[in-house]
Amino acid sequence: MNTIAENNWLLTALVFTPLAGALLMVLIPEKDERSHKQAALITSLLTLGLAVFLLWDFDYSNAASLQYFVDTQWIEVIGAGYTIGVDGMSLPLIALTALIMPLVFVYSWHHIPEPGNAKAFLILSLILETGMIGTFVAQDLVLFFVFFEVVLLPMFFMIAVWGGANRRYASLKFFLFTLFGSALMLLSFLALYFLTDEGTFNMLVLTENAGAGIARGTQLLIFAGMFIGFGVKVPMFPFHTWLPDAHTEAPTQGSVILAAVLLKLGTYGFIRIAIPMLPEAAEAWAPWIGLLAVIGIIYGALGCLAQTDMKRLIAFSSVAHMGFVMLGIATLTDFGINAAIFGMVAHGLITGMLFFIAGSVKERYHTLEIKRLGGMLVQAPRMGWILGFVSMASLGLPGLAGFWGEFPAILAAYNPAAGVPEGTFRGYMVVAAIGTVLAAGYLLWLLQRTAMGEPSIEFADDPNITDVSPTEWIAWTPLLVGIVLFGVAPGLIFEVTDPAVVQSLDNCIMTGCEGVQTATSAAGGG
Amino acid sequence: MSFLAALSADADIVVAQNVFFAFIAIAMIYAALRVVTTSNVVHAALWLVLVLAGVAAQFILLGSEFVAVTQVLVYIGAVVVLFLFGVMLTRASLGDDESVAKEKRGMAAFVGLLLFAVMATALIDTFEDNRLVVEQPQSVSTVSDAIFSKHIVAFEAVSVLLLAALIGAIVVARKD
Amino acid sequence: MLLNQFLLLSAVLFCIGVYGVLARKNGVLVLMSIELILNAVNINLVAFGALTADVGGEVFALFTIAVAAAEVGIGLAIVLLIYRNRRSIDLSEADLLKG
Amino acid sequence: MPTVFATLAPSSVPTSSTVTQSANWFLENAWLVPLLPALSFVCILFFGKRLRYKGAELGIAAVALSLILAACAGVAWLDHRDNFVLHNTTDAGVEAVAGESYVAVQNSTQWLQSGGIEFSAGILVDGLSVMMLVMVSLVSLLVHVYSTDYVSDDKRYTHFFAFLSLFTAAMLFFVLSDNILQMIVGWELVGVCSFVLIGHWWEQKPNSDAALKAFLTNRVGDVGLLIGVITLFFAAGGGKTFDTIKINEAIVQGGVSHSALVVASLCLMAAVMSKSGQFILHTWLPDAMAGPTPVSALIHAATMVVAGVFMIARLYPVFFEGMQIGGSSINVMATIGAVTLVFGGLLAFVQNDIKKVLAYSTVSQLGYMVMALGVGAWTAAVFHLFTHAFFKANLFLGSGSVAHAVHSFDMKKDMGGLRKFMPKTYVTFIIGSLALAGLFPLAGFWSKDEILAGTGGWGLFGGTGGNGTYTFHLLMGMFGAALTAAYMTRCVYLTFHGTYRGGHGQHHEPHESGPRILVPLYILSGLAIVAGLANLPPGFQLVNNSWTERFGHFIEPVGSSYFPKIAHATPSWSLAVVASVVALFGAVAAFYYYFVKVDRLAKTTQQSLTELPEGLTESNALAGAGHKTLVNKYYLDHIYERGIVAATKGPLARAAYWVNQHMIDNAVNTTGETAVKMGRSMYDLVDQGVIDAFVDGSGRVSDATGEELRQINSGKVQNYAAILFAMAAVLAGAFIIIFAF
Incomplete structure (x- = not known):
């Protein structure tokens, strides 16, 4: 695979700027909350600046190759390297992460959750950012794993310390689930290391090797390990039960980060690691992934219909949306995987936004119980309209970002890669399409009961209930603009991801993964 | 055998x-x-x-x-x-x-035995009958040479750690 | 001598140490069990050092001993603190993490 | 850098021989027509409240400009249709392509790229889309003007105009789409605007319920749309394209498997049924009358609901081949249309709400259009779509004018005798009603007659030809015509005749509406009179031959490679006469009942009556012996009343309504409730029960002593450590096992 090693300081700077900021903040006394907020915001803005420079400087004509590539020794004895690089697949996700974090800090300006301690909260957020960006740039399995786990602890503390009433249970559940998945994932990584001839953790080498020399049965086992490891993070049915709890209990910022970026680590792992490294096993597992994906779509939607809590409903909707992403991935076609990446970004923007709104609703009404809310359009009309707008985006309205994650995924399911059972996937397609109806159902139902109608007597004259505040506007506007922008011009993302995805699937051809081969060559011919 | x-x-x-x-x-x-x-x-x-x-x-x-x-x-x-x-x-x-x-002895014993079983299997499987031949004891000078040349950084780190532990222990155990 | 006899001995000690850590309720005894584990590791290090005729094994054993000393110091200080606060060093009562 | 933005640069479209890129400026740049209202939406949203007229002026200006552009495009099309000669650039030079007369204009740019395939966004301008452009922007402009008065004191005035603009933009975008992906976008966007505008007064639960119902019903149809579009994408031509023309051409040339087309056409039909209110997915449309009346006129009568019809017309080869319209076999589409038109007409009888009468009437008329497409009468369907837009918008706006005066939509309680108070509205309403009833020479007559002729079932005087002989559908169409005339007569009587029944607790009498309401009514009723002349049947001896069939000539893409070869029915004088007589018969029956009998009874009893009292014998007893004699004297009347009118108005319509309200609505409600129940029970049982229990249980298993129930969460470090060590051991074991492979 080609790599371009110019400007190779950039990614390192991007990854470690938040960490440096966090270290700096350790020195500021805890009392000085304002400085902390400023420091965190400036750090994240710096990171965003670097990300914007990355977007500017990125060679789009070469989106398929890794750019800003760095490859140095890190832990010699086990052959783990500090290998980082970015291509079209990871670029949108890095940009998303860099965008979300400043918004979170802007939102935190007036909304540090109970029990306070802005210093710790903000430092943890910055460490999270390092972990997330690091995961997206890592090109070495050990490095990937380290960053993947760096994310875990801050999130655990965020939920356990700043969470709601049932936070301990939720945080522990989150921790145990994810740790369980990570362990299996690590096992798979080690197996790959030992069983390939090269004995390396370098993802480029492993991708090019694509499972050659490993017995089919072993490949299936290794893939299963990754499947569970990444699947827990996604989260796929039936590993999803940590998600509603974690989301419900987490502070607003935690929910936003969790929904916007953290869930993507799992799907990104599938695209970047599991499928290219073990294409043969991926093909064998694809129908099962697809099955769990569509179960997730329907199950998540039905779960939403049963919820009485707004935040929990949104959390369940994540299960359904990530089902679409996984369905796209399971088709093993360039169409599907492009759709999946788009879906990740769109879900990040939309669900992140929904959680912001839920946080603000909670702050105003001190409850998220749907039947007690109502008439938000009367008391806070702008917020009500934003909720309506984002609901529309979430249910996949064409012209807004959500559609481009859903529709192409359903489209890809009509014609999955050869070697993947076509009839089965057409069945999945129909089920997924029905899922869109249910999505409309629960979102509009939510909208009707929270935003429409007259306000309930309980809150009718509550002076706390105000419309969107300036900080909220600043934090929300970029997300809203992004939802429209990517909805109108989906090419902005597809153009970047497509070459990388096509090449990633092409790589399987060279090592004889026939199924993917025919699919991509057919697509290329069309 | x-x-x-x-x-x-x-x-x-x-x-x-x-x-x-x-x-x-x-x-x-x-x-x-x-x-x-x-x-x-x-x-x-x-x-x-x-x-x-x-x-x-x-x-x-x-x-x-x-x-x-x-x-x-x-x-x-x-x-x-x-x-x-x-x-x-x-x-x-x-x-x-x-x-x-x-x-809770049952739980602990179970975990301990499980761990031992795994380790023993792995060890016997891996090292079967590798032999140790101890010709002569390592001289102190060899050890010190190694510590103060190749592992000097680790050595310094350990000394800082000891100092930190010393201070830490005092801080933690202090009465007020 | 076989390498394995040392390694197995070390494994036995390690597992006994783990048993102690898990089963014992007395803070001081848990610390002692941790010492067992560390010593098991040391035997491993030295045995491998002897196998490869490398001095590194011994050097690291020495470092481990130093770190263990520090660990015992801090550990006992924490136990003292717990004792002072709760008038007991029974770990089964230290369950602040309970959800 | 940003090569990303290069995507916005135009890319050449490899097109077929019946498509050109270079044409008149107005045709090439027709995308400006939807763009203007879209910009106006954004501007109204952000600055509307600060403007002098609160944003209305922006909307009106944008739509007026759109109308001008659309009209220019229309004129340009007239020229283009007849005089454009396609040139082919070859090595030898530029040469004219012979034999092509119908050349559509396509202009597109790359939109996105995925899997190495480029997807374009663009416009397809041909007769059909130009006609829709003019029609939509015209009706929209009139509705805008009308609304400035009608909703003038609404608290969300600005918001209302913003969404009117957005709707107009979305609808124009939809009709201009050159590919089906873009059509989905427009399709859904108009749906959302409909949702927002139906729920305009969302404070009341019924309104938001209606909005939800509309959106969800449409979503059900959209499942079909998605699947149908995807099937076409992969099946049509094997080229993986969304391009409408390419798909149509591939089908016309016969390169597409029939089974795929059957699937695609059936799926798309589901979408049409929901959007265009076809039986059994029509129930949302009457409920949608909860929205403001201008919205009902624009969205739920003239434009959005015909989107389904437009889609069939646009993708006609898919349906033509998929449903085998060429034969005279009973095909799904024609039958759905026929059932809908009768069913809708019957339902219109028993409504007390004037807007619901019109709503069911719309359902019924949409049934005509779908039936026409189903029997192969493409031009007739599109022509009916065109005329219907004017007279139905006219009727809706007229009903709005009435309701504006009496502050109610209930004909029986609050209307009656309004002819005296609102003479101008009355006249326009009568014109609209007559046009809808299909009486010569108003618009509805010509288009309905063409549809009936198109069924090809009129064999009495030598047959009318066409694509097959659909006698059943002809009969249904005839019956529908009689029904239409009858229920409109009833509606007119209840609203404008008799004595005024409203005004409970009101100080002032109802008064005529202002000019901003009346002028649109005049224009629309004028169009309702003359629109039918656009497509006089061939062989219509009263005018010069060059005046006949102009609409069909300019709109129907006959001879182009993207349209199937369909046969045209020959118009028949006898059919026209018989159909008119049937319609008149319906009108006369209803007229006799209301204007003669009820009116007389009302005068006798000095009451304002809307019906004869329940039960005909009682009514006779009440009317007195003289009246009884009269009734008995006219034995035929008796049959009408007891047989046709009473049966139709009473049990049949009531049964149909009952089915509608109980069976279908219930089914919808039950489905919804079941889904929620399923969700809840699944959540309780599976999610909270099985899966969580499994997780918690696994914690218990690792605890050998099993002292505490929630061991996993005991808070004791040693338990955590135990799990940690055990899991490490298990993992190491797994690792060893993997090595053993």
């Missing part, structure tokens, strides 16, 4: 070593078991001394005299004394410890 084969094939010195090893090992395992089962804290500390001394003896068998000496000095000389101080300061009953009754 590879063990027996190894024993019979070796020279006298090796036989002596093996006998010595077996003797010490059995004593150590017994002592260690007593450490984790006895209900008397002071007794436990004393059994621990036996284990630590056995480890020192094993070091000598392996030709690492300097480490053995350090083991005796640091562990038996300092650490165990520290433990005894700890026992006294916390005024834990010098006799039987009532908390023994609350122990």
